[in-house]
Amino acid sequence: MKTTDKKTALAELERLYPDAKPALKYTTAYELLVAVILSAQCTDERVNIVTEKLFQEYSTPESMLRLSQKQLEKYIFSCGFYRMKAEHILSASKDIVEKFGGEVPNTIESLMSLAGVGKKTANVVYSVAFGGAAIAVDTHVFRVSNRLGLAKGKTPLEVEDGLCKAIPKENWSKAHHWLIYHGRRVCHSQRPACKECTLAHLCDYAKSTAKSDVKVTKKSGAKKP
């Protein structure tokens, strides 16, 4: 995708989703951190159901550490990968209490030093809870960026790097939400709704699909309608 097309695509995403915001419910940086850990391979709707109950009693790292691994697993069972997620939540909570005085740290490096916290989780907490400039690449951001041609890459880190180059820094956090909304509402993983997509004229995937359709039509000898 050409630089000018990238700018046009970003402007269109902003026009489409001016109020894009996180779907996860939280009231503190710690609650957001726990919710993001739970959201791996799980819908935000499911996470919100689970955290609504969990945070009634366990909304700080200190209170969370009163739960045993097994007790926490029972709360978060329906989010999937519950053993690993319980382990990560407890380990991160322990680190927050022991190394950061009970406060979630506010830099990407220190967030990533917490047990079980990777780059994507750190970027979400840094940008959403602390207003920092970062682009978290989740499955939607990865897919839409690659299909559009906004930032191509085989790994989330490669895509993050490309997005950071393509998008002005002041829009990094907002662009993360625009791409998530577009992935959820239009550019679905299985059947992207390219015919309804207002970015189709700019999109690498849509253009390549249109070309292969023409080739198939020519090969099969189908007449134009």
Ligand code: SF4
């Ligand atoms: S044209 Fe299709 S592939 Fe491209 S962004 Fe839109 S829905 Fe996704």
